[in-house]
Amino acid sequence: xxxxxxxxxxxxxxxxxxxxxxxxxxxxxxxxxxxxxxxxxxxxxxxxxxxxxxxxxxxxxxxxxxxxxxxxxxxxxxxxxxxxxxxxxxxxxxxxxxxxxxxxxxxxxxxxxxxxxxxxxxxxxxxxxxxxxxxxxxxxxxxxxxxxxxxxxxxxxxxxxxxxxxxxxxxxxxxxxxxxxxxxxxxxxxxxxxxxxxxxxxxxxxxxxxxxxxxxxxxxxxxxxxxxxxxxxxxxxxxxxxxxxxxxxxxxxxxx
Amino acid sequence: xxxxxxxxxxxxxxxxxxxxxxxxxxxxxxxxxxxxxxxxxxxxxxxxxxxxxxxxxxxxxxxxxxxxxxxxxxxxxxxxxxxxxxxxxxxxxxxxxxxxxxxxxxxxxxxxxxxxxxxxxxxxxxxxxxxxxxxxxxxxxxxxxxxxxxxxxxxxxxxxxxxxxxxxxxxxxxxxxxxxxxxxxxxxxxxxxxxxxxxxxxxxxxxxxxxxxxxxxxxxxxxxxxxxxxxxxxxxxxxxxxxxxxxxxxxxxxxx
DNA sequence: AAATATAATTAGCCAAGCCTAAAATTCTAC
DNA sequence: GTAGAATTTTAGGCTTGGCTAATTATATTT
Numbered sequence: 195x196x197x198x199x200x201x202x203x204x205x206x207x208x209x210x211x212x213x214x215x216x217x218x219x220x221x222x223x224x225x226x227x228x229x230x231x232x233x234x235x236x237x238x239x240x241x242x243x244x245x246x247x248x249x250x251x252x253x254x255x256x257x258x259x260x261x262x263x264x265x266x267x268x269x270x271x272x273x274x275x276x277x278x279x280x281x282x283x284x285x286x287x288x289x290x291x292x293x294x295x296x297x298x299x300x301x302x303x304x305x306x307x308x309x310x311x312x313x314x315x316x317x318x319x320x321x322x323x324x325x326x327x328x329x330x331x332x333x334x335x336x337x338x339x340x341x342x343x344x345x346x347x348x349x350x351x352x353x354x355x356x357x358x359x360x361x362x363x364x365x366x367x368x369x370x371x372x373x374x375x376x377x378x379x380x381x382x383x384x385x386x387x388x389x390x391x392x393x394x395x396x397x398x399x400x401x402x403x404x405x406x407x408x409x410x411x412x413x414x415x416x417x418x419x420x421x422x423x424x425x426x427x428x429x430x431x432x433x434x435x436x437x438x439x440x441x442x443x444x445x446x447x448x449x450x
Numbered sequence: 451x452x453x454x455x456x457x458x459x460x461x462x463x464x465x466x467x468x469x470x471x472x473x474x475x476x477x478x479x480x481x482x483x484x485x486x487x488x489x490x491x492x493x494x495x496x497x498x499x500x501x502x503x504x505x506x507x508x509x510x511x512x513x514x515x516x517x518x519x520x521x522x523x524x525x526x527x528x529x530x531x532x533x534x535x536x537x538x539x540x541x542x543x544x545x546x547x548x549x550x551x552x553x554x555x556x557x558x559x560x561x562x563x564x565x566x567x568x569x570x571x572x573x574x575x576x577x578x579x580x581x582x583x584x585x586x587x588x589x590x591x592x593x594x595x596x597x598x599x600x601x602x603x604x605x606x607x608x609x610x611x612x613x614x615x616x617x618x619x620x621x622x623x624x625x626x627x628x629x630x631x632x633x634x635x636x637x638x639x640x641x642x643x644x645x646x647x648x649x650x651x652x653x654x655x656x657x658x659x660x661x662x663x664x665x666x667x668x669x670x671x672x673x674x675x676x677x678x679x680x681x682x683x684x685x686x687x688x689x690x691x692x693x694x695x696x697x698x699x700x701x702x703x704x705x706x
Numbered sequence: 707a708a709a710t711a712t713a714a715t716t717a718g719c720c721a722a723g724c725c726t727a728a729a730a731t732t733c734t735a736c
Numbered sequence: 737g738t739a740g741a742a743t744t745t746t747a748g749g750c751t752t753g754g755c756t757a758a759t760t761a762t763a764t765t766t
Contacts, residue, residue, distance in 0.1 A: 204752075204753090206752080206753065206754095225713080225714090226713070226714055226715085227712090227713065227714080235753090235754075235755095236754075236755060236756080237713080237714070237715090238714085238715070238716080238717095238754095238755075238756075238757090239753070239754055239755070240714095241714065241715055241716085242715095242752095242753075242754085243752090243753070243754090246752080246753085257714075257715070257761090258713085258714060258715075258760090258761060258762070285567075288544070288574075289567070289570045289571065289574060290570070291570075298564075299563075299564055299566075299567055302562040302563075302564075303559070303562050303563065305562065306558040306559050306561065306562035307555075307558075307559065308554075308555055308558075310555075311541075311545070311555055314545045314546070314547075315545065318544075318545060460722075460723090462722080462723065462724095463722095481743080481744090482743075482744060482745085483742090483743065483744080491723090491724075491725095492724075492725060492726080493743080493744070493745085494724090494725075494726075494727090494744085494745070494746080494747095495723070495724050495725070496744095497744065497745055497746085498722095498723075498724080498745095499722090499723070499724090502721095502722080502723090513731090513744080513745070514730090514731055514732065514743085514744060514745075515732095
């Protein structure tokens with residue numbers, strides 16, 4: 195049963211819940227040190243906050259055994275993420291911000307806007323489903339389409355793919371990617387890969403306007419893509435592995 | 451010498467400075483109890499905060515003798531007020547908010563927006579000079595045009611004036627005034643006044659579309675106006691008293 | 707299995723902002 | 737000028753959300 199309430203949370207509380215949500219989603223679980231690292235807060239402080247969040251029923255917590263978002267905690271996390279991404283989209287589309295400027299601004303505003311304002315912004319934007327980096331925007335109702343995409347890092351030479359999301363917040367990196375034309379929607383093809391985590395040569399765009407650029411594994415990791423049928427010369431594709439991961443794998447260790 | 455700095459202040463600090471600015475402006479000084487009343491905070495807590503603000507050189511303070519904004523404090527206060535009013539204007543003009551909804555939202559956002567965002571909003575609005583209630587918007591450089599207006603309460607029967615500002619934040623009162631057509635820009639004429647702080651009958655608008663409404667002294671006090679030359683039949687104007695009250699006279703009451 | 711390394715928690719501290727109750731100061735009236 | 741009223745400050749306490757240093761629990765080696 196939802197509190198039905200207009201309960202309001204502090205900025206730090208929302209930040210923790212967001213971080214824990216992202217960690218659960220991407221690595222399956224949220225360890226104290228992970229949270230600490232992500233929020234740039236000392237681990238001891240994280241333990242303290244975890245206790246407070248657990249007291250408020252936003253987390254399930256057993257000392258030394260990790261945390262898990264409760265239903266309420268998940269709802270608050272997704273609401274905060276919705277705010278963040280709607281704000282980012284609004285700043286870019288209505289106020290002409292570039293995609294590298296919006297994160298810092300949204301990070302502060304997400305704790306100050308009302309739900310009514312977020313809804314008005316979303317309406318003005320015609321209910322966007324992704325933010326300027328391609329990240330999905332949770333709905334008002336708290337659902338989100340968290341598809342799992344491959345990164346360019348995982349593509350084999352010759353594979354073609356469309357960039358669907360750029361999973362990075364760093365302004366400098368975003369500016370650089372933007373200058374290479376590596377933004378959501380663009381088509382890329384892996385022209386070459388150097389071994390041992392070496393640089394990846396990408397053909398960016400299609401047809402006559404395509405360019406060729408080299409990116410390191412770190413940037414490649416941020417580029418999430420959807421594979422496209424490779425038109426000709428499928429060079430070297432492995433046998434066809436079964437679905438890489440379950441849609442929402444079990445956040446924690448093996449059932450045993 | 452300005453700190454030149456991107457110094458950032460907490461929400462409470464900005465709220466105190468705003469309150470002190472408004473009190474200094476409207477009553478000439480800011481007493482502890484006035485601040486406490488305006489912010490709905492216990493006087494003892496206000497003393498505590500005043501000490502902190504003085505430590506930060508935002509106020510000049512001598513115990514038991516009152517406070518005064520320093521140059522820095524004034525700058526921060528005006529910056530916060532600019533943020534507030536630009537946000538209000540943006541919400542109304544871009545997102546279709548009504549003038550009664552914006553205060554609460556701006557009250558939170560003013561502490562979260564960057565100066566860059568405020569400037570972008572102001573640019574998108576073509577550098578507005580007043581907010582939706584007619585309040586002047588301080589410039590980026592920290593200057594404001596704080597003209598002193600009479601209120602409808604001070605108008606004599608027969609006097610015509612233009613509403614320039616509605617000095618109220620309460621949503622219910624603003625909605626009511628809006629429903630009567632009493633918004634900035636509108637012309638009013640005092641058709642009648644009941645004695646002993648009684649209701650004031652106003653002719654609102656001009657020509658064929660004018661309506662007649664009765665407002666109490668409290669609402670009348672919120673309606674700030676600019677007197678207009680009264681066209682004809684100056685009905686009953688007393689001999690021409692010298693300026694009714696000093697620009698910021700004692701609130702009311704018979705001169706005796 | 708014991709030793710060590712890593713991770714997490716506890717202990718004790720701090721500042722910001724709030725509170726109430728009590729004391730001090732200033733103002734107002736007589 | 738002094739008593740009483742009003743204002744302001746001090747004293748002492750609380751919560752939130754940080755910190756470091758020390759301790760405890762869990763994992764990893766050997």
